Amino acid sequence: MELPNRDGDGYLTNMNDWTPEIARAMAEADGFELNDERWEQVVKAREYYEEHAVVPPIRKFSKYLGADQKGMFQLWLTGPMKPITKYGGLPKPTGCV
Numbered sequence: 001m002e003l004p005n006r007d008g009d010g011y012l013t014n015m016n017d018w019t020p021e022i023a024r025a026m027a028e029a030d031g032f033e034l035n036d037e038r039w040e041q042v043v044k045a046r047e048y049y050e051e052h053a054v055v056p057p058i059r060k061f062s063k064y065l066g067a068d069q070k071g072m073f074q075l076w077l078t079g080p081m082k083p084i085t086k087y088g089g090l091p092k093p094t095g096c097v
Contacts (some may be wrong), residue, residue: 001025011086018088018089027087032088037075041065042088045081055093 003025003046004017012018023042027034034042044065048056058081062069072080081093 003029009092010085011092012089015089015091023087023089032083032087038083038087041067041072041075041080041084045084045088045090049088049090054064055081055090057093 001021004022005013006026007013009017010026012022012026026033045055045061048061048064056064058069058079061081061084062072065072076083083092085091
């Protein structure tokens with residue numbers, strides 16, 4: 001699958017290019033595994049974005065998920081909002097990620 005244009009950080013340059021298949025292909029191209037738990041968080045972030053038109057900070061998002069913030073950092077091995085928004089085809093998070 002040919003990936004749409006991405007910026008230097010790997011984010012889609014056009015949010016409308018996003019599909020679940022493209023998200024998985026992007027993760028694969030990055031050598032990153034989107035397991036079920038990670039995928040669920042990506043989908044939830046898209047839902048949150050559709051409702052609020054903003055990328056939530058990790059504290060708000062973990063509450064929204066009913067997830068443990070520390071557990072999310074362990075799951076993603078990094079600040080979770082970066083990969084979640086990248087593979088969710090969402091804008092880059094600002095501030096605390």
